[in-house]
Amino acid sequence: MSAWLSHHFHAFALAIKRLAGAPFGSLLSIGVIGIAFSLPAGIYVMLENLQALSGRFSGAPQLSLFLKLETNQDQVAELESRLKQNPNVASFRFVSRDQAIEQFRQGSELADVLDGLARNPLPDAFVITAKTPSPEALEGLRAELGKLPQVEHVQVDSDWARRLDALLKLGRLAVLMLAALLSFSVVAVAFNIIRLQILTMRDEIEVAKLIGATNRFIRRPFLYFGAIQGIVGGAVAWLIISLAIHLIDEQLEQLMRLYEINFHLYHLSLEDSLSLLLFSAWLGWTGAWISVSNHFRQIEPR
Secondary structure, three states: OHHHHHHHHHHHHHHHHHHHHOHHHHHHHHHHHHHHHHHHHHHHHHHHHHHHHHHHHHOOOEEEEEEOOOOOHHHHHHHHHHHHHOOOEEEEEEEOHHHHHHHHHHOOOOHHHHHOOOOOOOOOEEEEEEOOOOHHHHHHHHHHHHOOOOEEEEEEOOHHHHHHHHHHHHHHHHHHHHHHHHHHHHHHHHHHHHHHHHHHOHHHHHHHHHOOOOHHHHHHHHHHHHHHHHHHHHHHHHHHHHHHHHHHHHHHHHHHHHOOOOOOOOOOOHHHHHHHHHHHHHHHHHHHHHHHHHHHHHHOOO
16 A cells, blocks of 8 residues: 555656646646636536526516405415415415405506496405425426315416526536537647657656556556646636636626625535536546557557
């Protein structure tokens, strides 16, 4: 175990030495990786913030629960008790028939027509706010409440939620495609950097193989080199996103004050940040592995 750790520590130290030996080239390659990762990660953060911000402007989606005309006060009280116990209901308010027709009379030009009616045609209703704003949750709650015996009809205000959900899914697909393309470019960058290093050390590598060095021993420092470049590039991407959020948040805060909304942009979560760093390190490692393996195939005797 100590020999294994010693070999890996030696390879890691050699990779650091090679990075420090060419600081300008290392900074350029790390900068390219950082910028490449900051694009999809930044768009992902903006989509998450857009989803949170849209809830502030649009409000939570609501369901209108229209009761049967013959529903009495005891049945209304029973239904109110059921709504209080329903875990999917965040809040609700009762709108009586008299309140409904009065609101309709004030908001329309048909007051004379309404006054001529023999009786109030509008039913009692509950306006319900769901705990989960997703279209699937709203439809599930609508189906559940529609089975209650006192309920005549349930109207779901979920059109905006469906549109937003569709736009966010499209945005996430675009982020995934962009991340795949830029990941390929990161692998290509790591491949070329390692290839150039191999060319400058070609004689040294061939001598090491002649005296018995294994491919794994020769490959290990290059793998650490690629992984270190990748993880530092991921950290640069994280810093770029952090700076962009800080600058945008200052301007956005002034805009939010006009709407009397207290909102601040969210950064990448701890889980997303670790995923970014690990994924960038893996891509750098992959590019290095492909480059070294390709060189071994070229120098192996046939």
